[in-house]
Amino acid sequence: MNSCYLYGENRYKRSHITPYAINLVQRRNPWVVTWWSAAFPGLGHMLLGKPVKGLIFLLWEVLANMKSSLNTAIFYSFTGNFDLAREVADISWLTIYAVVYIFIIWDSYHLTEKLNKVSKMAERKRPSLQFMKINSNGHNFLKLSNPRLTAIWSAFMPGLGHLHLQRTITGLTILVLWISIAGLSHMYNAIQLTCTGSCSEALDILNLQWLLFLPSIFVFAIYGSYVDAVEINKLYQAEQRSYLAENYQNPAFDMPV
Numbered sequence: 001m002n003s004c005y006l007y008g009e010n011r012y013k014r015s016h017i018t019p020y021a022i023n024l025v026q027r028r029n030p031w032v033v034t035w036w037s038a039a040f041p042g043l044g045h046m047l048l049g050k051p052v053k054g055l056i057f058l059l060w061e062v063l064a065n066m067k068s069s070l071n072t073a074i075f076y077s078f079t080g081n082f083d084l085a086r087e088v089a090d091i092s093w094l095t096i097y098a099v100v101y102i103f104i105i106w107d108s109y110h111l112t113e114k115l116n117k118v119s120k121m122a123e124r125k126r127p128s129l130q131f132m133k134i135n136s137n138g139h140n141f142l143k144l145s146n147p148r149l150t151a152i153w154s155a156f157m158p159g160l161g162h163l164h165l166q167r168t169i170t171g172l173t174i175l176v177l178w179i180s181i182a183g184l185s186h187m188y189n190a191i192q193l194t195c196t197g198s199c200s201e202a203l204d205i206l207n208l209q210w211l212l213f214l215p216s217i218f219v220f221a222i223y224g225s226y227v228d229a230v231e232i233n234k235l236y237q238a239e240q241r242s243y244l245a246e247n248y249q250n251p252a253f254d255m256p257v
Contacts, residue, residue: 012122015235017130019138021168023049025119026231030112037108040216041101044108047224048115051169057104058177062213064100068093071212129239140166142236147229154221161225165232174221181217185210 015024028048037044042058045051065071069088076085132141145165154161159175162168182188186205193202 012118014119014122014129014238015142017133017140017142019133019135019140020166022140022142022166022232024231024235025049025115025122026234027116027119028112030109030116033112034105034109036220037105040213040220041104043216043220043224044104045111046170046173047220047227048108048111050111051167051173055169055173058173060100062177062181064093064097065213066209068097069209070094070097072209075208075212129235129242131239131243142232142239144233144236145229147226147233150229151222151226154225155218158218158221161221162228165225165228167225167228170224174217178214178217178221181210181213185214187211187214 013025015022033044033047035044036047040058041061042054042056044054045057046054068090073085073089076082076088129142133139150161150164152161153164157175158178159171159173162171162174165171185207190202190206193199193205
């Protein structure tokens, strides 16, 4: 049977648009993705466009980290209080955590390698690109975005940059995670006390176990939204080139090599 009949243009796709989200397949550096998975399990998969899988790993990281008191133990270790670190750490949970942690890193690396191959084949096959999706629930379409502006919104409030790019699940996950953890760590209260000169009170109310989650989330929100904006801009330009070539370019035109 003719393979074109079986697959048509559906074997390889570069993007998918719904009224709520834009997802795309693009090449990533496996080591960069691995680093994000190591910094905060789940973020590497979100970077790859796997928000649901990433969300599951994020929730596991928060649960297992809290049960094992890993962040607190890390803080005590860095400040030289090794006895306190051993006292607060829960070995049973740390053992379970370590196994899943290694799997998440391994899975993100190998998934990146496979997606890079798929992305390469999709670029060669040049499938038709979807520009717009609209239904009774809403609409969405490809558009150019300023990557720097997107990163700035993420710096003001992690998650807003991804929401601006219509990466809805990733954006909402980061936003809710940031607000929840920032509240539980009392970070904003500590900032307020610091600004009024009450530095000792600010240190007293901080919850270090929750606070140490925030740096990874903050930096990822900025980096991830910036990179996604660049890639969506490339997808927009590719769609425009494809549309103009198919509808306006003279078939007799000899494309330069």
